[in-house]
Amino acid sequence: MSDLPEYNFAYLDEQTKRMIRRAILKAIAIPGYQTPFASREMPMPYGWGTGGVQVTAAILGVDDVLKVIDQGSDDTTNAVSIRKFFARTAGVRTTTRTPDATIIQTRHRIPEAALGEHQVLVYQVPIPEPLRFLEPRETETRRMHALQDYGVMHVKLYEDIAEHGHIATAYAYPVKVDDRYVMDPSPTPKFDNPKMDQCPALQLFGAGREKRIYAIPPYTRVVSLDFEDHPFERTRIPASCSLCNSTTVFLDEVVTDDQGGRAFMCSDTDFCEQTRSSTGAKS
């Protein structure tokens, strides 16, 4: 008996995988639409990426190479534990190099390196419904999506402008997918929104607690909502990475001492490492 595996491949049982796979196929066919699925209890708490983990488990194969990032970083607790989870339950190869990965599971960032057709990006989503904070009733938001009744979202963005002089939403910035569904891109910084548009890689979104899966197919138009006189702006901290000197990527602010000292560095740790090794910058 000892040579039997402890788990089915990638933890989930086959019936659960079939159910998730059916939801994924419908999600791809209806871009931006939130497909319900029977989310399972996973051996990690909600908020740790149970939705993304279930999507990854349903698509993962023995030949896949998995990368997991948390806010762009390969080496934070969430990323390390999910990577170990699949190394243990599926025995797949893992990597931190973006171009080498065939599946990238992400919490709240899109890698800086351009993605290709051989890759699938799996997002961990806390609250999939972009209208939820404007309309708490699920029956109503379903109907609003059915009727494309998205005026309230524009009112919210307008109120931002009235109050702050500009659209203050900095993350989870709503997008319209293929000119039909308004979608929450998960709490990615709005800096990443343009990367979703016409991306060659398939993008899958899994929300475990909320039991929803949605998708952006490759080469699909994704437009950030805005106004003609207040167009969408891609914001970033006007600084360079203190490790690799990059000036075009999304930066994290890091407190360095208790005297108010701070530094900026790449949110995408793999991008930062690659830039440093190719330019010979200090490490």
Place this chain on the structure above:
Amino acid sequence: MANVDAFANSFLNPVSGAQSTFRSAMNALAYPAQPRALSSDLNPCGPMASGALALLLTLADQETPIWLAPSLAASETLKNFIAFHCGARVVDDPALAVFAFLASPLELAPLARFAQGDPDYPDRSATVIVQVEAFDDHAWRFFGPGLPSPRSFGVSPAPKEFVEMWTANQAGFPLGVDVIFVCGSQIAALPRSLRISEI
């Protein structure tokens, strides 16, 4: 008496067999209207070819009613296979089916007889899996999600008035059906989001 061979006919490795079949189907829908490889180590079962059978085993189970075109439904061997391997119910009303299997694209019309989904839940709609004799690249022109530029694609035998049929299917978006074509060891798909034009 049921044929014992039909019971033995299954994926050599059920886990990796279903996974690789699913990835082929997923990529076929994500990168639509272009044939890609579909490997299947299954033997055909009655009138159902190996590739369609692989999709059946990968996607169908006790939660998914199945509708078979009359040419497939005539096969007791196939019905026994579905009952034994999937536990799926074979239904007479196509509107009740989650998956519909057709032996030929000539059986596609009318698409409206399959479940179209609900405005609040457009995912409650059928996926139609069709066996074709060949793919070609000069029948129809598609554009939309999944295609960086318009793409020509066709199947043979070609159903009459397919452009009108697909235009009507697309006009109801987000309602509608999704179609997966299987030809030998190749698969190609048309999600409902895809728009069509004459060449």
